[in-house]
Amino acid sequence: xxxxxxxxxxxxxxxxxxxxxxxxxxxxxxxxxxxxxxxxxxxxxxxxxxxxxxxxxxxxxxxxxxxxxxxxxxxxxxxxxxxxxxxxxxxxxxxxxxxxxxxxxxxxxxxxxxxxxxxxxxxxxxxxxxxxxxxxxxxxxxxxxxxxxxxxxxxxxxxxxxxxxxxxxxxxxxxxxxxxxxxxxxxxxxxxxxxxxxxxxxxxxxxxxxxxxxxxxxxxxxxxxxxxxxxxxxxxxxxxxxxxxxxxxxxxxxxxxxxxxxxxxxxxxxxxxxxxxxxxxxxxxxxxxxxxxxxxxxxxxxxxxxxxxxxxxxxxxxxxxxxxxxxxxxxxxxxxxxxxxxxxxxxxxxxxxxxxxxxxxxxxxxxxxxxxxxxxxxxxxxxxxxxxxx
Amino acid sequence: xxxxxxxxxxxxxxxxxxxxxxxxxxxxxxxxxxxxxxxxxxxxxxxxxxxxxxxxxxxxxxxxxxxxxxxxxxxxxxxxxxxxxxxxxxxxxxxxxxxxxxxxxxxxxxxxxxxxxxxxxxxxxxxxxxxxxxxxxxxxxxxxxxxxxxxxxxxxxxxxxxxxxxxxxxxxxxxxxxxxxxxxxxxxxxxxxxxxxxxxxxxxxxxxxxxxxxxxxxxxxxxxxxxxxxxxxxxxxxxxxxxxxxxxxxxxxxxxxxxxxxxxxxxxxxxxxxxxxxxxxxxxxxxxxxxxxxxxxxxxxxxxxxxxxxxxxxxxxxxxxxxxxxxxxxxxxxxxxxxxxxxxxxxxxxxxxxxxxxxxxxxxxxxxxxxxxxxxxxxxxxxxxxxxxx
Numbered sequence: 175x176x177x178x179x180x181x182x183x184x185x186x187x188x189x190x191x192x193x194x195x196x197x198x199x200x201x202x203x204x205x206x207x208x209x210x211x212x213x214x215x216x217x218x219x220x221x222x223x224x225x226x227x228x229x230x231x232x233x234x235x236x237x238x239x240x241x242x243x244x245x246x247x248x249x250x251x252x253x254x255x256x257x258x259x260x261x262x263x264x265x266x267x268x269x270x271x272x273x274x275x276x277x278x279x280x281x282x283x284x285x286x287x288x289x290x291x292x293x294x295x296x297x298x299x300x301x302x303x304x305x306x307x308x309x310x311x312x313x314x315x316x317x318x319x320x321x322x323x324x325x326x327x328x329x330x331x332x333x334x335x336x337x338x339x340x341x342x343x344x345x346x347x348x349x350x351x352x353x354x355x356x357x358x359x360x361x362x363x364x365x366x367x368x369x370x371x372x373x374x375x376x377x378x379x380x381x382x383x384x385x386x387x388x389x390x391x392x393x394x395x396x397x398x399x400x401x402x403x404x405x406x407x408x409x410x411x412x413x414x415x416x417x418x419x420x421x422x423x424x425x426x427x428x429x430x431x432x433x434x435x436x437x438x439x440x441x442x443x444x445x446x447x448x449x450x451x452x453x454x455x456x457x458x459x460x461x462x463x464x465x466x467x468x469x470x471x472x473x474x475x476x477x478x479x480x481x482x483x484x485x486x487x488x489x490x491x492x493x494x495x496x497x498x499x500x501x502x503x504x505x506x507x508x509x510x511x512x513x514x515x516x517x518x519x520x521x522x523x524x525x526x527x528x529x530x531x532x533x534x535x536x537x538x539x540x541x542x543x544x545x546x547x548x549x550x551x552x553x554x555x556x557x558x559x560x561x562x563x564x
Numbered sequence: 565x566x567x568x569x570x571x572x573x574x575x576x577x578x579x580x581x582x583x584x585x586x587x588x589x590x591x592x593x594x595x596x597x598x599x600x601x602x603x604x605x606x607x608x609x610x611x612x613x614x615x616x617x618x619x620x621x622x623x624x625x626x627x628x629x630x631x632x633x634x635x636x637x638x639x640x641x642x643x644x645x646x647x648x649x650x651x652x653x654x655x656x657x658x659x660x661x662x663x664x665x666x667x668x669x670x671x672x673x674x675x676x677x678x679x680x681x682x683x684x685x686x687x688x689x690x691x692x693x694x695x696x697x698x699x700x701x702x703x704x705x706x707x708x709x710x711x712x713x714x715x716x717x718x719x720x721x722x723x724x725x726x727x728x729x730x731x732x733x734x735x736x737x738x739x740x741x742x743x744x745x746x747x748x749x750x751x752x753x754x755x756x757x758x759x760x761x762x763x764x765x766x767x768x769x770x771x772x773x774x775x776x777x778x779x780x781x782x783x784x785x786x787x788x789x790x791x792x793x794x795x796x797x798x799x800x801x802x803x804x805x806x807x808x809x810x811x812x813x814x815x816x817x818x819x820x821x822x823x824x825x826x827x828x829x830x831x832x833x834x835x836x837x838x839x840x841x842x843x844x845x846x847x848x849x850x851x852x853x854x855x856x857x858x859x860x861x862x863x864x865x866x867x868x869x870x871x872x873x874x875x876x877x878x879x880x881x882x883x884x885x886x887x888x889x890x891x892x893x894x895x896x897x898x899x900x901x902x903x904x905x906x907x908x909x910x911x912x913x914x915x916x917x918x919x920x921x922x923x924x925x926x927x928x929x930x931x932x933x934x935x936x937x938x939x940x941x942x943x944x945x946x947x948x949x950x951x952x953x954x
Contacts, residue, residue, distance in 0.1 A: 199748055203767040218757065250744030252755050268744060270755055309923050324771060328764025328857060329928040336749030354640030354658060358589055359726030365642045365660055367608065367722070374718025377593040381714065467718060497911065521887065533699050534719040
């Protein structure tokens with residue numbers, strides 16, 4: 175058996191890199207920037223007023239001093255001409271500051287009578303002027319790779335980058351296998367259950383940035399599996415669910431091998447999960463996940479999501495971990511890493527009672543996976559532990 | 565001036581509740597469940613084997629005992645008939661357990677020769693049988709409201725809920741105002757800058773579950789603003805950016821009032837931000853955000869996103885807060901709540917150097933907002949503080 179970390183490293187070696195494409199800024203949320211871009215302009219492009227007030231020559235600011243207002247500068251429309259001694263310009267937030275002006279007195283610190291203002295307040299040291307280029311200068315680099323969030327989108331807009339180079343979203347294709355499965359909305363026979371893994375995994379992978387397709391359920395026979403794998407052609411990543419273990423009824427590995435799968439088969443020292451298949455078939459990466467619902471989702475979080483992120487150009491790394499305090503005592507862990515479904519609330523983590531890998535109701539109540547290392551001893555309430563939030 | 569909390573409460577009072585609609589399960593990720601649903605079936609619908617092995621009568625399990633294998637039970641295809649004393653059924657994970665079988669011995673604990681098996685291992689106490697209904701019973705409630713994540717989607721699938729009742733996504737319409745603005749991709753004049761707020765806010769609101777439209781930029785005159793507000797008709801929430809303060813060039817409040825805005829105008833005791841307009845116009849809720857880029861985004865996070873969540877049927881509450889340790893000393897805060905752009909890394913929060921509300925480059929580097937309460941004293945490195953992650 176190999177460790178979770180080693181299995182993930184083997185998967186990263188197989189992950190294909192997605193090509194680049196260009197999308198309009200309005201479609202760039204959540205996409206991964208493919209290469210560095212640089213600002214097409216300087217922001218602000220001119221010294222700008224940070225406040226509504228009056229612009230003066232810097233050396234004339236003093237309490238009690240009076241000035242004649244000779245014009246106005248607003249956002250989008252500058253004041254043109256000199257500002258001499260004893261003169262002021264009415265100025266609004268975001269307006270270009272006239273060349274001669276070195277200080278903006280905020281309007282609350284001024285009395286105005288007709289065209290004359292008098293400074294009545296304590297103006298302080300802050301000139302209320304934003305220097306040209308204070309946010310960024312033309313050519314400043316916005317570095318890739320980065321998954322673009324709302325603040326990044328706003329920054330790219332202000333850099334005048336209307337079209338954004340991003341990595342293509344991987345086409346992930348899901349095949350669940352089993353004679354016992356029917357699709358949601360169908361009426362299951364007495365021995366059947368509803369296919370749930372594909373729906374949960376599609377949601378998980380779409381959230382990670384993939385475009386995920388669900389193929390028809392493959393039955394436990396060679397012809398049906400071959401049909402499903404044929405339908406998957408053209409995908410960047412083919413994910414099968416079930417049939418990755420060693421039971422007599424597991425055909426996926428055998429059929430995939432017939433179709434040319436360069437196969438690796440890992441027994442991973444973990445709970446839930448354990449069997450994991452990986453390889454390359456028809457130029458696509460393939461991952462075989464275990465069929466138990468919770469095992470499939472946990473292996474999706476631990477293995478497939480990091481692979482999708484690497485395909486998108488993000489660093490090849492494990493899911494982000496946080497520290498939290500245990501709410502209850504936990505017993506010693508055995509020879510496999512255990513990813514326990516847990517609830518984190520008010521800074522305390524409570525592992526859920528029933529950790530059976532078939533229980534989706536337990537997974538749905540959880541908001542994180544407590545990581546128990548191999549051979550971890552019993553831990554008391556209050557001990558700090560690692561978990562993966564979701 | 566009113567507090568952030570009071571301003572948010574006033575906004576919640578104005579927030580309209582979205583109607584319900586039905587979407588296919590495959591489109592339900594991130595949507596908010598509108599009302600309780602209940603499982604249409606029991607899972608598992610029958611006692612099922614948790615392992616690959618051999619099913620026996622429970623009272624016959626003992627090391628060294630031998631059994632004749634009389635048939636097979638696989639997932640999707642049960643064994644029919646009695647299992648008598650001395651008999652065993654080959655059984656696979658997920659298969660229905662025959663009526664007479666009370667224990668599944670895993671295959672690793674068995675020697676098989678022809679049709680005869682002998683128990684060779686220590687079978688332990690676990691019967692390896694999942695009881696019928698162990699995950700959930702028909703009729704079990706999945707409670708609303710809840711924003712549906714991948715594990716919820718998987719659980720709803722296994723409950724055979726193929727169509728999901730969710731709240732409609734609010735139609736949020738964004739209007740930025742100002743003579744100085746041009747759209748990304750255009751060439752700004754010497755006094756102009758690129759409209760960035762609408763793009764950042766659209767990303768923020770889409771992420772929160774809205775469907776956000778960007779309208780053409782409204783110029784600083786009555787006719788242009790009226791046109792924009794006319795174009796916004798039919799929206800559930802109209803958000804204007806800029807023109808919410810008290811400067812001479814701020815026309816939004818005046819024009820909106822002419823169009824029948826039932827207006828509330830708040831000076832909120834906060835940095836960045838302060839001016840906030842809210843009301844109802846033509847049956848839609850309206851929020852006026854400040855025009856500084858960072859103020860607009862921060863007010864979007866603190867006010868508009870919680871409003872959108874409330875519209876979606878989620879609890880009306882403040883953004884989620886986490887605790888973290890300060891990396892550096894910080895000075896005392898004044899009379900307004902301060903939401904400082906900060907970087908949280910390795911469990912330590914560092915406020916960014918320049919907190920000017922025009923700096924999108926600083927906001928894009930940040931991954932959280934440090935919350936400084938009104939009158940908060942100076943705090944040393946190591947002190948625990950509240951922040952809003954993003």
